[in-house]
Amino acid sequence: MSHAAPTDREDTTGPPPARPAPEQAEWDDWRWHMRKRVNTVEKAREWINLTEGEERAIAGVAGRYRWSITPYYASLMDPDDPLCPVRQQAVPAADELLEFPGAEVDPVGDTLYRRTNRVVHKYPDRVILLVTEACPVYCRHCTRKFHTTDLQGSYFRDDEGGAYDEDLRYISEHPEIRDVLLTGGDPLSYQDGRLEEIVAGLRAIPSVEIIRIGSRFPVLLPQRITEELCTMLSRYHPVWLNTHFNHPKEITPESAAAVDRLLRHGIPVGNQTVLLRGINDDVATMRRLMTELLRIRVRPYYLYHCDNVTGVAHFMTSVEKGWEIMEGLQGHITGFGVPQYVLTTKIGKIPVSRPSFTETPDGGLLLRNFRGQELHVDATTHPITETDAR
Ligand SMILES: *Cc1c(COP(=O)(O)O)cnc(C)c1O
Ligand code: SF4
Numbered sequence: 001m002s003h004a005a006p007t008d009r010e011d012t013t014g015p016p017p018a019r020p021a022p023e024q025a026e027w028d029d030w031r032w033h034m035r036k037r038v039n040t041v042e043k044a045r046e047w048i049n050l051t052e053g054e055e056r057a058i059a060g061v062a063g064r065y066r067w068s069i070t071p072y073y074a075s076l077m078d079p080d081d082p083l084c085p086v087r088q089q090a091v092p093a094a095d096e097l098l099e100f101p102g103a104e105v106d107p108v109g110d111t112l113y114r115r116t117n118r119v120v121h122k123y124p125d126r127v128i129l130l131v132t133e134a135c136p137v138y139c140r141h142c143t144r145k146f147h148t149t150d151l152q153g154s155y156f157r158d159d160e161g162g163a164y165d166e167d168l169r170y171i172s173e174h175p176e177i178r179d180v181l182l183t184g185g186d187p188l189s190y191q192d193g194r195l196e197e198i199v200a201g202l203r204a205i206p207s208v209e210i211i212r213i214g215s216r217f218p219v220l221l222p223q224r225i226t227e228e229l230c231t232m233l234s235r236y237h238p239v240w241l242n243t244h245f246n247h248p249k250e251i252t253p254e255s256a257a258a259v260d261r262l263l264r265h266g267i268p269v270g271n272q273t274v275l276l277r278g279i280n281d282d283v284a285t286m287r288r289l290m291t292e293l294l295r296i297r298v299r300p301y302y303l304y305h306c307d308n309v310t311g312v313a314h315f316m317t318s319v320e321k322g323w324e325i326m327e328g329l330q331g332h333i334t335g336f337g338v339p340q341y342v343l344t345t346k347i348g349k350i351p352v353s354r355p356s357f358t359e360t361p362d363g364g365l366l367l368r369n370f371r372g373q374e375l376h377v378d379a380t381t382h383p384i385t386e387t388d389a390r
Contacts, residue, residue: 034221044058048074048080067090088278179210182199213241246274251295283328305341323353363388
């Protein structure tokens with residue numbers, strides 16, 4: 001499906017940014033977007049009316065944090081509103097350089113669980129494989145910012161041309177690993193051929209049952225999700241993909257078409273959202289996001305609390321905000337539109353939604369629904385313990 005390149009835009013308050021109009025064929029070609037990424041003030045001005053603060057921030061983060069925006073994702077930014085949810089995820093902010101109490105570069109402890117250059121083994125039956133540190137857009141809120149975006153500190157050897165022998169050997173020597181999640185960075189930054197070598201290498205290990213890909217390309221550059229890519233991946237089923245939509249504005253005809261291509265090739269698509277201050281930290285936005293995801297057949301999976309990551313902490317909300325959002329979803333929309341709210345920590349992902357019941361002294365439960373109505377059930381109808389059940 002093709003969608004008109006945004007050569008004309010609705011009239012806005014400022015002068016329209018000047019930019020050469022791309023041909024449709026260029027707009028539809030993901031390599032064109034990768035080549036034309038926005039990473040200078042001049043290029044950014046072709047899309048948005050930069051504020052002085054943004055210009056200062058761009059200069060300020062230079063040498064510390066990478067930045068880069070695909071023309072596709074830039075086209076979703078409001079040219080005049082610096083608080084635009086897409087713009088805030090992509091354009092550097094001065095707050096990235098502030099020091100926040102408790103902020104760490106790796107609060108989730110990937111480095112503690114690293115077993116080879118690329119394998120992080122934190123859970124019993126599954127690992128992540130850090131394929132690359134490259135991404136089409138360097139999201140300002142990236143939880144692995146020190147790995148993807150920090151110019152001073154990548155913690156693994158990003159030998160992109162390098163062999164995966166050591167990593168694949170570790171996985172094959174640990175047959176309890178039945179689930180491998182390719183992540184990074186964004187694994188789909190690789191060309192199809194290179195990606196296929198990795199996926200084929202994993203598929204050749206008999207104990208690997210499922211292969212998962214974590215990729216934000218459906219959101220940042222959906223043109224990457226080509227028929228050829230999907231056909232290649234479908235040769236290695238079961239393959240699952242999780243993506244990362246944070247705001248309903250990111251759901252476009254192009255992103256819906258990318259999801260549709262994945263699904264038609266038998267690749268289920270899930271979504272992980274990060275709860276971000278000033279971007280999606282309100283019930284109405286989240287409810288719209290989750291229901292719009294269901295319309296394009298994406299299954300909400302996790303809602304991540306924003307970790308206290310160096311360079312990211314300004315996006316952090318309270319846990320109470322997360323509860324308010326979860327309680328604004330649960331019961332209001334279908335259960336499979338409700339993600340699981342988790343804190344990612346050095347001891348793993350911890351579900352932290354508030355329970356919708358309390359135990360009562362008589363061995364029963366006091367249940368509370370999404371409308372705030374309460375119902376008491378006792379041990380005769382809903383025994384809690386095995387003793388009461390007999
Ligand atoms: C998130 C994560 C996984 C996958 O977790 P699921 O809950 O299975 O999606 C695996 N390994 C690491 C290190 C992770 O951070
Ligand atoms: S695409 Fe994912 S890994 Fe890459 S910068 Fe964005 S959040 Fe981080």
